[in-house]
Amino acid sequence: MTKKQRRRVWGSVTEMRRGKKYVLRWMQNTPQGRRRKTKTVYGTYREACAELDRIHVEHADDAPVPTIAKAYETWLVPKMAAQVEAGTLAPNTRDLVLRSWRNYVGPRWGAMPVDQLRAVELQDWLLTLPAATADTALLTLRKVYACVSTFIRLPLDPFAASVRYTMPTRKTRERSKRVYTLDEALGVLDALRGNPLEPAFILACFGSCRSGESLGVRTEEVLRWERSGTVLASADICRQMQQSGTEPVGALKTAKSARTVVILPQAADRLVEIAASRAAEGREWLSDRGDGLPMNRSICNDRWRKLCAARGIEHIPWSNLRNSWRTIAEVELRLPWDLIEMLMGHALPGVSGRHYIRPTAEQVIRAAFDALGIS
Numbered sequence: 001m002t003k004k005q006r007r008r009v010w011g012s013v014t015e016m017r018r019g020k021k022y023v024l025r026w027m028q029n030t031p032q033g034r035r036r037k038t039k040t041v042y043g044t045y046r047e048a049c050a051e052l053d054r055i056h057v058e059h060a061d062d063a064p065v066p067t068i069a070k071a072y073e074t075w076l077v078p079k080m081a082a083q084v085e086a087g088t089l090a091p092n093t094r095d096l097v098l099r100s101w102r103n104y105v106g107p108r109w110g111a112m113p114v115d116q117l118r119a120v121e122l123q124d125w126l127l128t129l130p131a132a133t134a135d136t137a138l139l140t141l142r143k144v145y146a147c148v149s150t151f152i153r154l155p156l157d158p159f160a161a162s163v164r165y166t167m168p169t170r171k172t173r174e175r176s177k178r179v180y181t182l183d184e185a186l187g188v189l190d191a192l193r194g195n196p197l198e199p200a201f202i203l204a205c206f207g208s209c210r211s212g213e214s215l216g217v218r219t220e221e222v223l224r225w226e227r228s229g230t231v232l233a234s235a236d237i238c239r240q241m242q243q244s245g246t247e248p249v250g251a252l253k254t255a256k257s258a259r260t261v262v263i264l265p266q267a268a269d270r271l272v273e274i275a276a277s278r279a280a281e282g283r284e285w286l287s288d289r290g291d292g293l294p295m296n297r298s299i300c301n302d303r304w305r306k307l308c309a310a311r312g313i314e315h316i317p318w319s320n321l322r323n324s325w326r327t328i329a330e331v332e333l334r335l336p337w338d339l340i341e342m343l344m345g346h347a348l349p350g351v352s353g354r355h356y357i358r359p360t361a362e363q364v365i366r367a368a369f370d371a372l373g374i375s
Contacts, residue, residue, distance in 0.1 A: 010056045013048050016040075022048035026055060029065065029113050065152060068117065068144060069110030072101060075147035087255030092242075097143060100136040104129070109141070114148050117141075119158045123165055131170040138165060178316045179324040180205065182332050186266060191311050196295070197303055199274045199286040203235065204321035206267040208329075208343045211319045212240030213257070215287045215295050216248035222275035222286070224268070225365045230374045233268035234260050234361055237345070241287075241296045248294060257345040260361040262368040264333075335371045343368075 005014040011026035024039045039055070041048040066074065080097065083089035108125060109117065122141070126134045145159045157163075180188065185205050192198040203214040216239040225232045238258050239248040252258055263271050278286060285294040295303070301318055308315035316324075326344065329335045338348055342364065347353050359367070369375075 008049075008052065011052050013045065013052060015045065019044055024048060024052045024055070026052070029116055065113045065115050067110060068112050068114055068141075069106060071114050071148050072106070072110070072144050075151070076144050079147060080143075090253045091249070092253070096136055097140045100133075100140040104133060104137050105140045114145070114152060115154050115156075117145075117158050118156065119163050119165075122158055126165060127168055129168060131168040134168050138167070176316055176320065177323075178314075179320055179327050180316065181324075182266070182328045184314075185324060185328070188313055189267060189270070191313055192307070195307065196288065196290065197300065197307065199271060199278075200295070200300060201321065202263060202267045202271045202274075203261070203286075204318065205324050206271075207233075207235065207261045207263045208322060208325045208340075208345075209237060209261055210240065210253065210257075210322055210345075211297050211300070212242060212248075213237050213252070214321075215241040215297065215300055217286045218284055219275045219278040219286055222271055223361075224272045225369075227369045227374050230265050230369070230372070231268045231272070232265055232365060232368060233263035233271045234365055235263070236260055236361065241294055241300075243297045245296055246293045252345070254345070254347075256347045259342065259345045260359075260364045261343055262364060264328075265372070333372065335368075339367055339371055 005012055011024060014023040014025065015021075016023055020042065022041045022043075022045060024041060026037055028035060028037045039051070041051050076097075080089055080094045084091050084094050126138060129137060142159050145157070148154070149157065149159075188205075189198070189201065192201055199217075200209075200214040203209040203217060204211065207214075209217075217235050217237070221235050223234045225234060237252070237260070240252055241248050275286060278288065283292065285292075287295045287300070289295040289299055297318075304318050305315060307313065322344075326340065329340050329343075330337075341348055342357075342359065348357055
């Protein structure tokens with residue numbers, strides 16, 4: 001039976017048997033959270049106090065700290081929401097982090113205090129995951145600890161500049177980097193004539209659109225421009241289709257992604273023709289999947305693979321159509337670098353690029369005509 005408990009500045013010493021047995025109690029941070037710890041000391045009260053002093057030295061810095069889950073919920077989630085609203089973080093990146101936390105990071109590390117994560121443990125865990133999963137899990141934890149470092153001084157930072165993690169080896173084949181030349185793109189366009197994928201192909205391969213952007217354009221948003229007998233087409237990019245779903249979302253990859261794209265003269269008239277035909281049929285979307293709704297990226301990729309196989313077209317990933325446009329514009333058409341970057345939705349360098357250069361659709365079209373040497 002306890003006879004006397006003596007409180008100290010740190011921890012306590014409880015006398016169980018005078019001069020023979022004492023129980024020490026103190027609070028300590030552990031990988032399972034902040035826990036009350038105990039230890040029985042056989043000996044004198046002076047020896048028990050000396051042992052508690054030794055433990056105090058080892059754990060003097062064990063101030064209460066939040067768990068990794070608490071840091072994630074308190075700091076990272078609101079920060080990402082603000083970044084998405086400000087346009088400095090892509091919604092897809094935010095969703096990737098949320099899924100990684102929900103499925104992998106949270107269940108494994110959420111209950112651990114932020115000062116207990118050790119690089120060696122994290123390294124061992126990363127090597128048990130598939131390569132892509134490990135990449136996003138490490139990204140998620142890195143973002144959490146970037147927030148933590150703002151508020152808490154960690155004795156050992158698992159994301160210090162000197163720490164390098166070995167990631168799992170990717171077992172999948174490397175993704176194709178093949179792009180079409182202008183002549184090849186025109187050949188594919190001929191093979192696509194009349195197919196529901198045709199307008200999205202034009203927007204991606206002849207108009208610089210990302211995969212989701214090429215599927216989210218309305219018929220009424222395609223405009224025709226002509227100078228000296230040469231026709232260009234334009235479309236305002238303000239939404240995109242996602243991998244799944246039936247409705248486009250208004251959030252693009254970045255704030256600069258909202259822009260006017262210009263369709264090269266080799267395909268401009270055809271896109272205008274398709275838009276007029278779709279509008280006459282009462283269809284809202286250029287990439288109508290057949291029931292009045294636009295194709296999502298999954299449907300588009302599936303149809304594209306099957307179409308290439310059926311018609312003997314050399315298949316490249318749909319996302320590589322934008323790479324094809326970039327290569328054609330730079331190497332074959334010799335368009336100015338700054339115009340290419342604006343058409344792709346990239347921010348130009350410097351203060352002017354970030355804050356001052358805001359061309360109208362008419363200005364972009366005039367610049368495109370001039371760059372193509374059409375006066």
